[in-house]
Amino acid sequence: MSRRSIIIDGAKLKELIEKKRENTHLSLKDICEKELKIDQRTLRKGLDSGSIAPEIVRLIAEYLHVSEEEITASPDENMKACRRALEKDIKSLGDAECSALWSQIHLVVNKKKTVEEILRQPENPEKRASRVMSYITGEGNQEGRSELLRWIEDCDDQELDKCYDGVMALYDKVAEEFWDARFSVNMWGYKKLEQICRNMLNNPMYVGNMKEKELPGLMTYHDEGQGAYTVYLPIPP
Numbered sequence: 378m379s380r381r382s383i384i385i386d387g388a389k390l391k392e393l394i395e396k397k398r399e400n401t402h403l404s405l406k407d408i409c410e411k412e413l414k415i416d417q418r419t420l421r422k423g424l425d426s427g428s429i430a431p432e433i434v435r436l437i438a439e440y441l442h443v444s445e446e447e448i449t450a451s452p453d454e455n456m457k458a459c460r461r462a463l464e465k466d467i468k469s470l471g472d473a474e475c476s477a478l479w480s481q482i483h484l485v486v487n488k489k490k491t492v493e494e495i496l497r498q499p500e501n502p503e504k505r506a507s508r509v510m511s512y513i514t515g516e517g518n519q520e521g522r523s524e525l526l527r528w529i530e531d532c533d534d535q536e537l538d539k540c541y542d543g544v545m546a547l548y549d550k551v552a553e554e555f556w557d558a559r560f561s562v563n564m565w566g567y568k569k570l571e572q573i574c575r576n577m578l579n580n581p582m583y584v585g586n587m588k589e590k591e592l593p594g595l596m597t598y599h600d601e602g603q604g605a606y607t608v609y610l611p612i613p614p
Contacts, residue, residue, distance in 0.1 A: 383428060383430075383434050384426065384427070384450040385424075391424050413436055474555050477509065
């Protein structure tokens with residue numbers, strides 16, 4: 378089971394590192410820089426029973442010729458850390474991201490889809506941008522955050538353990554989608570504005586110069602009678 382961070386059994390790690398130092402006559406600095414190729418702060422964090430990245434745990438275990446389980450804290454401690462990490466990630470998201478994330482995770486929780494199916498689902502960029510923008514403009518489920526936190530709290534260890542990597546994969550997917558959407562929001566809004574302009578210009582009831590009816594942040598279509606109305610187009614900041 379992979380983790381973004383793993384809680385280390387500091388006492389056990391300290392014992393193994395000290396034995397290694399006695400046999401090799403290496404300083405802690407040498408072990409870090411010459412043997413493990415990691416910074417001292419990371420190893421010291423592990424020695425203090427802190428959390429470190431899974432790949433570092435693997436590296437240290439291989440160097441000490443022990444299994445990863447021998448130097449990690451109890452499953453119970455690590456599961457508590459998983460819950461804390463998930464809650465922290467959820468609380469760091471905006472309302473829109475939480476809504477979008479829950480809209481996908483609840484399908485997994487209710488066994489309607491697997492994480493793999495969701496991640497493999499093809500989606501063209503325009504459809505993806507449109508879906509994300511619907512959450513940004515408040516059309517998504519606004520209870521997403523509370524639903525996610527409630528699920529994390531109620532989920533038993535075995536189920537959370539099984540879901541953790543999938544939840545992280547979906548979290549990364551949603552975070553990437555929103556990053557892309559915010560990066561290209563002006564282009565997306567411009568295309569929508571262009572489309573509405575074309576639709577209005579093709580309307581035989583429209584009379585007037587469209588260029589004279591554009592204002593920053595909105596498009597005004599004056600009520601001139603005979604089917605002409607004022608239209609506001611909200612574009613996210």
